[in-house]
Amino acid sequence: MPAAPDPSGERRQQAAERRGETFPRRGAIVRPQKNPIEWRVNVTQLGSANGRALDGTDAAALSAGETEGRRQIVAFFDFLRREVPGFDRSYIVDIPPQIGIRETRRIEGLYQLSGEDVLSCASFPDTIGVNGWPLEKHVAGDVEWDWPDIPGSRGFNHLPYRMLIPQEVDNLLVAGRCASMTHEGQSAARVSGACFVMGEAAGTAAHLALAASQNPADIVVNDLQAALEKNGVYLGKDVQ
Ligand SMILES: Cc1cc2nc3c(=O)[nH]c(=O)nc-3n(C[C@H](O)[C@H](O)[C@H](O)COP(=O)(O)OP(=O)(O)OC[C@H]3O[C@@H](n4cnc5c(N)ncnc54)[C@H](O)[C@@H]3O)c2cc1C
Known part of the structure; x- marks a missing residue:
């Protein structure tokens, strides 16, 4: 089983700095799964060109997010294989079929949870x-x-x-x-x-x-x- 990557992202940050790379999200969640050869990686963060959160009501922004998300996956995967012991021969089993947005439209209801x-x-x-x-x-x-x-x-x-x-x-x-x-x-x-x-x-x-x-x-x-x-x-x- 591969060694657990540093979840604090410090190792990634150092590796990135060495190569002049930047990762949009500081921390990475890299966890083993039930199947001992599978690891789940939660590491991307998407935003608009203006630095604001991605607008989930805008089709063009969603398309741009799909492309950028895939770019980030490839960049982080490259880092894992290169820098993290045990991942050098790893391969991607699955990526989300569609971009996920945590927060978009909401109703204004009789009560608004705060x-x-x-x-x-x-x-x-x-x-x-x-x-x-x-x-x-x-x-x-x-x-x-x-x-x-x-x-x-x-x-x-x-x-x-x-x-x-x-x-x-x-x-x-x-x-x-x-x-x-x-x-x-x-x-x-x-x-x-x-x-x-x-x-x-x-x-x-x-x-x-x-x-x-x-x-x-x-x-x-x-x-x-x-x-x-x-x-x-x-x-x-x-x-x-
Ligand atoms: C990237 C990301 C990571 C997250 N991580 C976590 C996590 O680790 N733990 C956690 O608890 N939560 C997490 N969440 C939050 C959580 O997953 C979502 O907030 C939650 O699933 C929303 O549930 P929902 O029922 O409102 O919407 P959804 O789960 O999106 O369900 C809506 C469903 O409606 C369907 N639908 C849409 N339009 C139509 C239509 N016209 N006709 C029929 N069906 C339609 C969709 O296909 C979908 O299946 C995460 C969210 C995101 C985006």
Whole structure:
């Protein structure tokens, strides 16, 4: 099995400096997989020519990102083979079929989950489940983390049903990374765990709304919570 590359990126930085190369992201996540000959590499970071985040609503920006992402993959792979013991005869098994954008359009809902809600482990009467991920802010060249006080707090926030309900469009529920959140709130609750929670709640709420011939905004939240709990969802009401 190859030796683990330095995840701090220091070795990469030194190697890059020697050759006058630059890598857009300082840290690299290089992890072994279940199959002992496979390693997962999470290392690219994409941005616009003006230094801002890539605009996921702009087709030309997405195309440019696809090309730049592949360029970064080849450059980092070249570094791995050249500089990291055990990787000299490695080869690429797979790369993502499509560019992934963490943050693009979001709705403005009846409630907007904020970074402060995440850091203060906020409670909401209309909880549909919990988020336990901290603020994960992807800034130019790096990833910054902000955590709730642990163990001084319970370490998770409620996700309110209202963040799935658009302010101005009836009969629509929006779950996942485009639900109603601020930039900072979304940096936490866009991760898969919170997206699962929102998806489960949106599906259940849609069923209740249809069964009662109601708009999703008007369903009885207690009924939604009871149905979710019955199906095993943790609403996070037992810990303050
Ligand atoms: C690069 C990157 C790395 C990430 N790393 C992590 C991580 O390590 N851990 C983590 O927890 N989260 C991670 N995330 C965040 C997380 O993966 C996403 O925020 C989350 O998957 C979003 O879920 P979603 O259901 O909102 O959207 P998606 O998972 O994008 O699901 C939307 C689905 O809708 C489909 N779709 C779109 N349009 C249509 C249509 N018209 N008709 C039918 N289907 C359609 C799409 O094909 C897609 O399958 C990462 C995100 C990115 C971009």
